[in-house]
Amino acid sequence: xxxxxxxxxxxxxxxxxxxxxxxxxxxxxxxxxxxxxxxxxxxxxxxxxxxxxxxxxxxxxxxxxxxxxxxxxxxxxxxxxxxxxxxxxxxxxxxxxxxxxxxxxxxxxxxxxxxxxxxxxxxxxxxxxxxxxxxxxxxxxxxxxxxxxxxxxxxxxxxxxxxxxxxxxxxxxxxxxxxxxxxxxxxxxxxxxxxxxxxxxxxxxxxxxxxxxxxxxxxxxxxxxxxxxxxxxxxxxxxxxxxxxxxxxxxxxxxxxxxxxxxxxxxxxxxxxxxxxxxxxxxxxxxxxxxxxxxxxxxxxxxxxxxxxxxxxxxxxxxxxxxxx
Amino acid sequence: xxxxxxxxxxxxxxxxxxxxxxxxxxxxxxxxxxxxxxxxxxxxxxxxxxxxxxxxxxxxxxxxxxxxxxxxxxxxxxxxxxxxxxxxxxxxxxxxxxxxxxxxxxxxxxxxxxxxxxxxxxxxxxxxxxxxxxxxxxxxxxxxxxxxxxxxxxxxxxxxxxxxxxxxxxxxxxxxxxxxxxxxxxxxxxxxxxxxxxxxxxxxxxxxxxxxxxxxxxxxxxxxxxxxxxxxxxxxxxxxxxxxxxxxxxxxxxxxxxxxxxxxxxxxxxxxxxxxxxxxxxxxxxxxxxxxxxxxxxxxxxxxxxxxxxxxxxxxxxxxxxxxxxxxxxxxxxxxxxxxxxxxxxxxxxxxxxxxxxxxxxxxxxxxxxxxxxxxxxxxxxxxxxxxxxxxxxxxxxxxxxxxxxxxxxxxxxxxxxxxxxxxxxxxxxxxxxxxxxxxxxx
Numbered sequence: 001x002x003x004x005x006x007x008x009x010x011x012x013x014x015x016x017x018x019x020x021x022x023x024x025x026x027x028x029x030x031x032x033x034x035x036x037x038x039x040x041x042x043x044x045x046x047x048x049x050x051x052x053x054x055x056x057x058x059x060x061x062x063x064x065x066x067x068x069x070x071x072x073x074x075x076x077x078x079x080x081x082x083x084x085x086x087x088x089x090x091x092x093x094x095x096x097x098x099x100x101x102x103x104x105x106x107x108x109x110x111x112x113x114x115x116x117x118x119x120x121x122x123x124x125x126x127x128x129x130x131x132x133x134x135x136x137x138x139x140x141x142x143x144x145x146x147x148x149x150x151x152x153x154x155x156x157x158x159x160x161x162x163x164x165x166x167x168x169x170x171x172x173x174x175x176x177x178x179x180x181x182x183x184x185x186x187x188x189x190x191x192x193x194x195x196x197x198x199x200x201x202x203x204x205x206x207x208x209x210x211x212x213x214x215x216x217x218x219x220x221x222x223x224x225x226x227x228x229x230x231x232x233x234x235x236x237x238x239x240x241x242x243x244x245x246x247x248x249x250x251x252x253x254x255x256x257x258x259x260x261x262x263x264x265x266x267x268x269x270x271x272x273x274x275x276x277x278x279x280x281x282x283x284x285x286x287x288x289x290x291x292x293x294x295x296x297x298x299x300x301x302x303x304x305x306x307x308x309x310x311x312x313x314x315x316x317x318x319x320x321x322x323x324x325x
Numbered sequence: 326x327x328x329x330x331x332x333x334x335x336x337x338x339x340x341x342x343x344x345x346x347x348x349x350x351x352x353x354x355x356x357x358x359x360x361x362x363x364x365x366x367x368x369x370x371x372x373x374x375x376x377x378x379x380x381x382x383x384x385x386x387x388x389x390x391x392x393x394x395x396x397x398x399x400x401x402x403x404x405x406x407x408x409x410x411x412x413x414x415x416x417x418x419x420x421x422x423x424x425x426x427x428x429x430x431x432x433x434x435x436x437x438x439x440x441x442x443x444x445x446x447x448x449x450x451x452x453x454x455x456x457x458x459x460x461x462x463x464x465x466x467x468x469x470x471x472x473x474x475x476x477x478x479x480x481x482x483x484x485x486x487x488x489x490x491x492x493x494x495x496x497x498x499x500x501x502x503x504x505x506x507x508x509x510x511x512x513x514x515x516x517x518x519x520x521x522x523x524x525x526x527x528x529x530x531x532x533x534x535x536x537x538x539x540x541x542x543x544x545x546x547x548x549x550x551x552x553x554x555x556x557x558x559x560x561x562x563x564x565x566x567x568x569x570x571x572x573x574x575x576x577x578x579x580x581x582x583x584x585x586x587x588x589x590x591x592x593x594x595x596x597x598x599x600x601x602x603x604x605x606x607x608x609x610x611x612x613x614x615x616x617x618x619x620x621x622x623x624x625x626x627x628x629x630x631x632x633x634x635x636x637x638x639x640x641x642x643x644x645x646x647x648x649x650x651x652x653x654x655x656x657x658x659x660x661x662x663x664x665x666x667x668x669x670x671x672x673x674x675x676x677x678x679x680x681x682x683x684x685x686x687x688x689x690x691x692x693x694x695x696x697x698x699x700x701x702x703x704x705x706x707x708x709x710x711x712x713x714x715x716x717x718x719x720x721x722x723x724x725x726x727x728x729x730x731x732x733x734x735x736x737x738x739x740x741x742x743x744x745x746x747x748x749x750x751x752x753x754x755x756x757x758x759x760x761x762x763x764x765x766x767x768x
Contacts, residue, residue, distance in 0.1 A: 073438065074413045074414070074416060074417040075413070075416050075417065075435075075438045075439070075440050076438055076439065092764060093764075094757075094761065160586065160593075161582065161583070161586060177582060178582040178583070178585075178586055180586065181581075181582045181583075181585035181586035181588075182582050182585070182746075183585075183742075183746055183748070266588060266589035266590050267406065267407075267589060268588050268589050268735075270585060270588055270739070270742070271581075271585040271588075271742055271746070272739060272742055272743055272746065272748065273739070287410040287413055287414065288409070288410055288731075289729075289732060290413060290434075290728075291768070292417075
């Protein structure tokens with residue numbers, strides 16, 4: 001279509017058609033075509049991304065939405081059952097509520113602790129010491145290992161009945177217990193693991209701290225503001241957009257936690273479903289118990305819950321996040 | 326101050342994108358589709374097991390290929406963890422293996438879903454099942470058709486730490502022993518070891534098999550034949566849980582944290598850790614190998630009351646070999662099944678890696694080459710299979726367990742643990758167990 005239009009424009013020009021003119025006109029036409037969007041070439045270059053977006057994200061999402069209204073065991077074709085999966089989830093599956101409980105506890109405890117630690121360490125690391133880069137790297141390291149299975153396995157050993165942690169407690173004469181196989185403590189070992197991996201929000205905090213204006217601090221110091229006042233009156237308010245960013249991302253991340261729960265509990269979510277995080281149960285339903293329809297419904301409920309939390313976060317942010325503009 | 330953190334829109338976009346991406350991946354991971362057919366020109370075969378079993382399979386398959394050079398085999402193997410998750414995904418994605426090792430507990434589920442192909446038309450032709458008893462073949466038979474070739478006689482045994490028992494100066498129990506004997510001996514173990522060692526790991530939920538035999542002694546089965554309902558009464562389960570509550574109370578069985586830690590982790594098994602001398606978990610000496618240095622021996626699951634006891638034991642089929650329905654190579658798969666079951670080289674390569682061999686002939690082929698523990702293992706299995714055939718008051722071999730059986734086992738485990746941790750009374754848990762089990766079996 002673009003080319004046709006350019007032709008019309010060209011036709012309207014009453015110039016004699018000498019060869020050099022012709023060449024000039026061709027060049028013009030091409031330049032025009034480029035300015036008007038360049039035909040289909042850009043789309044060719046974008047194609048891999050589109051294939052990925054539609055093939056690997058949008059289509060599977062819609063497929064899973066469809067499956068959430070079916071009985072689908074992976075092996076035989078899906079059967080439409082309406083909202084049965086959703087009803088069963090909320091009315092007839094006690095394990096579902098166990099997982100909701102475990103997940104909310106996990107999110108509510110791990111996210112604030114992790115962010116507080118990340119901010120604290122970021123402030124400690126925000127100074128010009130010799131070898132500071134090394135310290136920063138050392139604190140970031142656990143996050144690089146992030147979802148690694150190996151770390152979770154180590155965790156299982158550390159907090160097991162005869163693990164390092166109990167040896168450590170032994171030095172102080174405290175007799176430990178098997179932290180991972182007791183239903184009252186197991187979830188806290190997972191929370192501790194999450195908090196320990198505070199590196200990513202820490203780096204983001206550090207980047208934010210670096211941007212804070214020094215002159216404000218100098219002025220405050222001259223006015224006699226102590227470190228505590230400076231933190232609460234200057235650092236924290238100026239940093240709220242970063243805090244907000246981290247809160248949103250960490251909450252989403254925490255809701256989706258799978259690997260540590262899977263590995264630390266040996267895939268059981270035990271003891272007594274105390275570490276049965278939502279994603280783990282979803283996985284078990286889909287791939288182990290062959291209830292992919294139910295698992296899809298669970299995935300959509302998770303989607304809505306996370307979307308809800310994120311929306312509330314954005315709305316609440318109006319009251320506590322200070323932007324400079 | 327004008328240039329710092331003020332990129333409101335940037336934050337929104339970045340945050341939003343990250344959130345959308347994160348969610349998208351969570352959702353799209355949960356979609357699937359059905360397809361059919363294997364994509365490789367080679368015959369794909371898959372199994373789970375220990376390293377020793379992998380080596381045995383590979384040796385046996387190499388021997389097969391020497392005689393059948395035209396059949397190329399693509400071998401894939403792993404531990405049990407995730408094995409069936411992967412199989413399910415493969416089936417759904419249309420890349421199912423042609424031939425696979427199948428779990429006795431799952432064969433009915435897969436057969437009824439039309440994933441496996443019936444083998445009856447090959448029996449007596451390319452599938453040689455000479456010497457397989459009827460009881461044994463029942464393990465692979467679903468609704469009257471054969472869907473899997475059993476690998477051996479599986480007998481529910483108790484694994485015992487013989488050297489540990491001798492160290493305490495206690496005598497090894499008789500094969501004709503009772504639940505009361507187990508209790509008394511366990512109390513002795515705890516006393517003589519100065520409270521360091523318990524008798525037996527908690528069987529209240531540890532394995533479905535122990536309870537199954539207990540139920541069969543009461544003339545009941547785990548499931549009704551059609552697999553739609555539980556086959557035992559609340560009273561039976563209550564008696565079982567009360568027995569184990571008592572065992573924990575008198576320190577005959579270890580504390581719940583020990584039981585809980587061993588869930589899905591053999592290395593934490595009470596016998597492996599030296600915290601108990603008996604275990605119902607056959608994995609401690611599974612697939613022909615031991616994961617403890619102790620000298621092991623084997624015992625039948627105890628009976629309610631030896632004189633005139635009702636036989637609860639039965640012979641099952643170990644693991645099975647099955648062919649998938651989508652496979653275009655069923656005839657070749659059957660040849661391999663037949664070879665592994667009957668060929669002398671294959672039998673010698675396998676030894677006890679897939680359980681006690683299924684036929685007299687195979688057992689005699691390997692008898693001379695067994696080590697001491699293997700020999701004791703086979704002795705008890707032999708003794709038990711004879712006892713089962715002689716028993717006049719036993720129930721028929723149970724039908725292959727229905728879909729959801731593994732969830733029922735998990736429920737039993739969790740229920741026993743909830744009682745042990747003191748979170749629920751036996752009565753309350755009993756009601757919950759039957760409610761939830763009904764839900765699982767009708768799902």
